[in-house]
Amino acid sequence: MTSTKIRMNGGKTHEVIRAEIISGQWVPGERIQPAVLAERYGVSTTRIREALTRLAGEGFATMEPNKGFFAPVLSLEELRDQTELRCRAEELGIELALARGDLAWESQLTAIHHQLSRTPRRGPHDPLHVADDWEGVHQEFHRTLLEPCKVPALLELSRRLSDSTQLYRRWAAPTTAASERNVEAEHQAILDAALARDAKLAADLLRSHYERTMDVVLRSGLAETATLPQV
Template sequence: MAKASVHSLEGIRRTILDGLWSPGDRLQPTTLAEQFETSTTVIRESLTRLAGENLVVIRPNRGFFVPDLNLRELADITELRCSTEALAARLAVERGDVAWESELIAAHHQLSRTPRRLPEEPGTVNPAWSEAHRNFHHALLVPCNCQPMLKLSADLSNFTELYRRWAAPSPAAGKRNVEKEHQEILNAALDRDSEKLGELLDKHYRATVQVVMDAGLTTLR
C-alpha cells in the first residue's frame, strides 16, 4: 500500500476513533483530500477499506458516512465479539508462553498508568488510553495465533470504541470501574483460567452496551 494511502487511512481512522465526527456525519472525500494533502482517489480507497472495519458506512449514490447510533447492531456486534474472544482467549491461554505473560503484564502496566480521561476535558476519552486499551486487549489474544480471529476481534473492537467515545460525556460512563475489570482480566489470564477469562471478557463487553443504554444515546430497535 502506497505511503500516501497509509497516511490517509490511518489519519481518517484516528479522527473517527477520536470522536471528531458525530454519528451519521457525511465524510466528504474532497475535504479529506485537502486535510491529508492527497487525492480524492486515495481518500475513497481509504474510506472503502475503513468500511471493511465497520468504521465507515457506504451508502450507494450518497457517499461515505460515520456509522449511525444503533443499539440493536451494537448488541449483535457484542454477542459476536464475546463468542469470538472466548474462543481466542482459550487458545491464547493454552498456547501462550512466559514471554506472552511478560508482554501482557507490560501492556496492562501501560494501560493502568495512562489516565482514561483528558485532564482538561473530563468528558473526553484520552486517545493515549484508547491506544493502550487496544494494545492490552490485542496482547491478551495474540497467542491464539489465528489471524482471521484477531482481525475480526480488532474490527469489532473498533466498532464498539465509537460508542464508548460517544458515551464518554455521560455520567453513566464515569460510574464504571474499568480499571478493576482490566486487573481481573489480567489475573485470570496469568492464572491460565480460560473459563473465568471468557466470563470476564463477556461481562466487560456487555458493560459497554449498558453504559450506552444508560447514557441515553439510543434505544434498542
C-alpha cells in the same frame, strides 16, 4: 472536524481517516466531505473517495447513493450482535491463549497492564473524553491477551470488532453512565484470571467487560440522540 491542513503520504489516507472516525472527529451520521479532506490532507478527491469507499466496506463509514459519505450511526441491534460475536470468539481465543501462552507472554501482558493502569483514562485538558494514549494501551492489552492463541483469523475478527465498539465507547464517554464505571478493576480482574490460567473465569470476565460497554451505551441514551439527518 478540525480544519488544520496537513500533508500526508497517499498510502496513509485510509489509515488516517479511519483513525479520525474512531476518535470521534465526526459525530454519528455527520456527513464527511471528500473535498474538505482532500484539501486538508493534500491528496486528490479521488484518493479520498477510494479511502472512504473502503472504510464503508469495513463498517467505519456509510455511503448513500447520490448523497455521499457519512460517519456511521448508532445501532443497538448491531452493537448487541457485535458484542455477542466478540464474546463467543474470544471465549475460544482466551482458552487457546491460556493453554499456549508462555512465561514471556505473562511478563509482556503484566507489563502492558501496568502501563494501562498508570495511564490516565481521561486527561485534565478534556475530562469528558477518553484519552488517545489510554485507548492505544487499552487496545494493546486486549490484543496481547489473545495473541498466544495463534489463530490469525480470530485475532483479526477480534481487532475489527474492538474497533467497531470503540466508536460506541468514544461517543458514550461524556455520559454519566461511562464515568461511573470502574474499568480499571475490570482489567485487573481479567489479568488475574489470565495469570491464574483460569480460562472459564477469564472468558466470563471478558463477556462481562464487553456487556458493560453495551450497557453504558444503552444507559447513555445515545441511540435516541446521536443520529443526524443525512442530507
